[in-house]
Amino acid sequence: MGFIRVLTVFGTRPEAIKLFPVIHALEADHRFDNRTCVTGQHREILDQVLALAGIVPDHDLTLMRDGQTLDQLTARALTGIGQVLDAERPDWVVVQGDTTSAFAAALAAHYRKIPVCHVEAGLRSANTHHPWPEEANRRMISSFADLHCAPTQRAADALRTERGEGAQIHLTGNTVVDALEWVTQRIMQQPDLACGLAEWERRFTGRKILAVTTHRRENLGAGLINIARSVHEIARRSDIAVIFPVHPNPQVRSVMQAELGGRDNVALIEPLDYPHFARLLAISHLVLTDSGGVQEEAPSLGKPVLVPRETTERPEGIEAGTAKLVGTDPIVIEREIARLLDDPAAHAAMARAHNPYGDGRAAMRIGDLLAG
Template identity: 60%
Template sequence: MSGARSRPRILVTFGTRPEAIKMFPVVNALARTGRFDVRVAVTAQHREMLDQVLAIAGIEPDIDLDLMEPGQSLDDLAARILTRFGEALDAQKPDRVLVHGDTLTTMMATLACYFRRIPVGHVEAGLRSGDIYAPWPEEVNRKVTGAIADLHFAPTEAAAAALRAENVAPAAIHVTGNTVIDALFAARAKLAADRSLAPQLAQLRTRFAGRRIVAVTAHRRENFGAGMERIAAALVRLAAREDVAVIYPVHPNPNVTGVMRPALSGICNIALIEPLDYLGFVAMMEASDLVLTDSGGVQEEAPSLGKPVLVMRETTERPEGVAAGTARLVGTDTGRIVAETTRLLDDPAAYEAMAKAHNPYGDGTAAVRIAGIVAAAHPGSRDLAADAVAVTVAASR
């Protein structure tokens, strides 16, 4: 499709804050090569939280579809992504599109590409829980994307094996590590150079000095309703301990705030705070003793910081952390959340076993590997593949 272009045009798209965190290293790695015409398109599923990451990463989107609407349904959002992103493809005429993970943006952008025979590379491919309703709707979003993409950037060998089990051609699968580790290392370097970049966390560390800090994130759709209520009850019980403090950046979704703020406001050692920018979020994880989450990405990030993770879900599409011992599934049962958290707080051996377990998610060079693989797939930039091999070899030593 590129005609007389001197460089292949690569369109990188994402819509949510977690996608932006995991894709900005890829955008930067592609741009640093000088061999691609790199464009960025955002759907803005998460408007304010997405903008925070873009500002930190220094990325200004070439296309901003700005599709966020209050109370939007999944089918309405899906339809608008499909049509609006399709229009962007017609205008940009990319040689390849890169998508990430498992959001509605990922699946619908991939479908729009398929309708135009534009090849798709899938970053963070192959994660599977085995249950199409958990995580919901992300499991199916990821599977549909995997059925269409021609380049699959699997973060781990287990993810690659899942793709092979679904008859994806082995030559199309590339184990790269997870780009979230690239982003995490970049954020840690910024924080190390200037701690004033996370002022709210500095204040909370002073406020909660001498307490064990439990960092919390909870916002997944499958936990809305009774699941959120049980999580809130568990946090109330944990906060009854004088040696514990809870820091919880509350997701703005009314299904979260409508439960958490009435249940937890006014408890002196629970800090319900506004969503943090990415540097603040990394600072929160660094300051914590352990993490309670129903998030996907946090299961990868926290172990890189040596923080045990208790996953408030019944299943996970990231079983490598559970197998390695860095994460444990605890569901949303109030008693189990309290019991497992208490065990880690009171049993140093149990804590150390999780904190020092091997992190299976990568070495911080995933984006460079991905850039090399994309280069090898497009004429005129094949020499970059050799550069990526050199980085991979150096990183393994």
């Protein structure tokens, strides 16, 4: 019997983090011939993950252009990935999540009647504009996918409601847990991988660290300003420090620099590679983030998560008590941060809550499903 030829397609850092365990599993499995295609949707921060995971893409499309609109990016991704599919002729195309790269890859595969495996399938916020455009992307990918790898029971149930009981829907767990366990072990073996925060750790000794990330399109504008102002106000406290890896989007950077630049206890730093971000989560007291992936990662390390969004496609964390939606009203954000800083019982309740996102064996299960 010949190898099962798989083409794994991704373009952003979160995709790379959640797919490198799958790529590792496929490459270690004699049943597969795995090939990778990256779109370069997050160029520099994507390359950091590729280097860490030891992945050299077989195809690199470098699709990003300054000022490119979503429809322009989608069109370039669709035709570029289509050319790769015609050259590789895989048995399966594997995509993850809800990015433009994932949607374009699934659609290009569908046009060629190539089966699609959707990793982290079934997340739903019930609002196609929150998050935007991700909610629509993942719904459309689900309509093309042949194999749905659901990270949680809720996601699997949502897919069965939409696709029917005959669909190939499997509860695998979330590969982000696999990735975090892998990188944590690497840091233990090679501490230098995450030593770049040492200066801030020394400077902020004795303070509770608030880790902040924000980048969602629906928060650009007024939402982002409100998030920045809430952090500005909470940073008036002498018992905390803020470490904020600022997204490269100029719309994010300009707001954060204007509101938070120059404060002694606020570190506006460059985006972190994966080991350093794992280290930031480890040293933080709590996390304020609009990132979906961080809502899954932080609970694995026992860190409470406040989510400045109106909805989340990861309600399991809300239900389990590991995360809480706080919207973008600065008064609400400040109040909820202060509660977790000042109330040890409230902090402990979130820190000790059950992590609903998996056991670190999702990639192995996905490989077995692809093998049939």
